[in-house]
Amino acid sequence: MTVPTTTSPATTPSTTPVPRSEGWWRNAVVYQIYPRSFADSNGDGTGDIPGIIAHLDHLAELGVDVIWLSPVYTSPMDDNGYDIADYQDIDPLFGTLADMDELLAQAHARGIKILMDLVVNHTSDEHPWFVESRKPGSAKRDWYWWRPARDGHEPGTPGAEPTNWASAFSGPAWHWDEEAGAYYLHLFTRKQPDLNWENPEVREAVYAMMRWWVDRGVDGFRMDVINLISKPSELEDVPPRAGQPYGEGFAAVANGPRLAEFLAEMNAAVGLDEHHLLTVGEMPGSTVELARTITDRASHGLNMVFTFEHVNLDRDPEGSKFAHVPLDLVALKRNLEEWQVGLADVGWNSLYWDNHDQPRAVSRFGDDSPEFRAASAKTLASVLHMHRGTPYVYQGEELGMTNTTFAGIADYRDVEALNYHAEAVGLGEDPEAVLAGLASHSRDNARTPMQWDDTHQAGFTEGIPWLSVNPNYVLVNAKAELADPASVFHHTRRLIALRHELPVVAEGRFALLLGDDPQIWALTRTWEGRTLLLVANCSSRPATVPAGSVPDVAAAELLLATHGDRRGADLEPWESRIFLLG
Secondary structure, eight states: OOOOOTTSOOOOOOOOOOOOOTTGGGGOOEEEEOGGGTOOSSSSSSOOHHHHHHTHHHHHHHTOSEEEEOOOEEOOOTTTTSSOSEEEEEOTTTOOHHHHHHHHHHHHHTTOEEEEEEOOSBOOTTSHHHHHHTSTTOTTGGGBOEEOOOTTSOTTSTTOSSSOEEOTTSSBSEEEETTTTEEEEOSSOTTOOBBOTTSHHHHHHHHHHHHHHHHHTOOEEEETTGGGSSOOSSOOOOOBOTTSSOEEHHHHHTTOTTHHHHHHHHHHHHTTTTTTOEEEEEOTTOOHHHHHHHHOGGGTOOSEEEOOGGGGTTBOTTSOTTOBOOOOHHHHHHHHHHHHHHTSSSSOBEEOSOOTTSOOHHHHTSOOSTTTHHHHHHHHHHHHHTSSSEEEEETTGGGTOOOOOOSSGGGOOOHHHHHHHHHHHHTTOOHHHHHHHHHHHOTHHHHSOOOOOSSGGGGSOSSOOSSOOOGGGGTSOHHHHHHOTTSHHHHHHHHHHHHHHOHHHHHOEEEEESTTOSSEEEEEEEETTEEEEEEEEOSSSOEEOOTTSSOOOTTSEEEEESSSSOOSSEEOTTOEEEEEEO
């Protein structure tokens, strides 16, 4: 497969963007595609762009407005494409630039917009910018964070790193480079060196690349760890983790002093507001106050941000992300309420349960047993879509896809999981306990191939998939879901339709009811004299709604329910109902 290089003339974009009105994303639903695992068109075991094109009708039937495409750029694939070697080309693994143009054209023909993944906190170490920066005396040396060894230490030895920061993927966040004669910063893998956004040449190169994609027809950007781009002026040590030599590198750099400035500059330079593009920033460690600033339309930053507090509630705050603790439903409800209230008058929320970096929602927040999988997947969807903000549906979530089962570490593919296992076992942790943590929280759970039907390899590929298919594909697959009117797919489709049909779903004022109830999630949304009520039992035990705790629904219209037209106080396990009053 021949892939055009960025030095040759760019082909003419084959598409015209779908018209975008100001604030169109407030009424939209976004569907995330992880290309490697969505659909394989050529039998090599890896999903690709032609495979996505072949399944666009699935997304059109679901009713989504936007596709968020995880990276398809040229990459060595150390972190499955989040290590980019060329921002203006497509990796042969996924297809060609012409395939990308065809995807834009075919999606737009169905009224679906395309959101590109923008990974500009770091590049691949194989990107020409970094290759040039390694050379002594290079004009691009300041494009990355190069630093000498710590005073009094031998370069390349433990403790010689400029700071004691840990990488997000285990080990130190600095790597000694013999050719350059210096350390470079990498908050992720060694093959993902951090760009120096303090250098205006770096910023303009990024903006020029973004303008190139906008001219090509893309409708927005999801910005990977965008709140790490503004590093502090002084790079200093942080408190080390218990029993380890390194401390949280993220904590040292997240939400830096020039973040809002850089985003406003990007907005102006690329014309993000001018073109009415959808922009969402992944911002681990963000606060409500910062999100208000970044998403305030007056600040000309981003439309919305991805927050992480709610997906950290089931992990031990003193341990790794794989240190699982039972989920407290009250804490989960109260956390989302805080963000709903905090961004009610300024800014906008993004709504998600899972994505390519999180385990499957139905296994994490629901009950993936055969008895309750479908009902809990539907109820989780109802809860998510009835909050105020833009919902994000991760591929397979509309089918109720679950976490998978791996026999051992050899079955895993994610660099985070592999590095964590090696480090934790090397430090003396119980190998079985380490594997148990990976089983519940590994990113590989979300990356198993899309389950299209009950044929060989779930209809994903005619070859050997890059990551093994979840064995439950025989029962959980798109073909079966589409044929069943009561399926998770059709429930999700109806939720999306409600958002498009009823302004109260998109714009209504939010109020949480029964906030301290350990089983029931109840809320209202109110807009121009109409009130929407959600009542959901988010547990695998029956529940009863306390008398007088929610509005009377005797005369209300039942919009959507998991267990039929039931209006009494008693709720079956994972039963949910959505009513319209007034």
